[in-house]
Amino acid sequence: MLPKIVSQTVPPIPPRPGTALEAQLAPITGAGITARAEKMRADGTASIWFSDRFCPPWLGTVPSIRVAWPDREALSRRPGAW
Numbered sequence: 445m446l447p448k449i450v451s452q453t454v455p456p457i458p459p460r461p462g463t464a465l466e467a468q469l470a471p472i473t474g475a476g477i478t479a480r481a482e483k484m485r486a487d488g489t490a491s492i493w494f495s496d497r498f499c500p501p502w503l504g505t506v507p508s509i510r511v512a513w514p515d516r517e518a519l520s521r522r523p524g525a526w
Contacts, residue, residue, distance in 0.1 A: 464491045468500070477502040 464484060468477065477493060484491045493508040503510055 462489045464489050466491050466493045468493050468495050468502075472502060474502040474505040477506050481506040 472480075481491050481493070491507065493502070493506050494511060495503065495508070496511050496513060500508075500510070502508065
């Protein structure tokens with residue numbers, strides 16, 4: 445089962461080759477993630493950042509989406525579920 449999008453702060457980005465979907469799992473500051481996104485943009489790559497954290501400090505400072513995983517306990521009751 446896939447995570448569900450909880451909040452989204454992605455400005456309109458035309459679909460094109462060179463768009464990176466970044467899963468930010470380690471802690472990072474708003475300034476740090478902005479610098480990474482700007483470096484990618486300078487190299488010709490747009491980026492959209494994802495996190496499953498409740499409230500990452502950078503959410504909204506870069507094009508970003510917060511996702512929430514389904515209840516893992518409910519999943520564990522289903523046969524063949526991870």
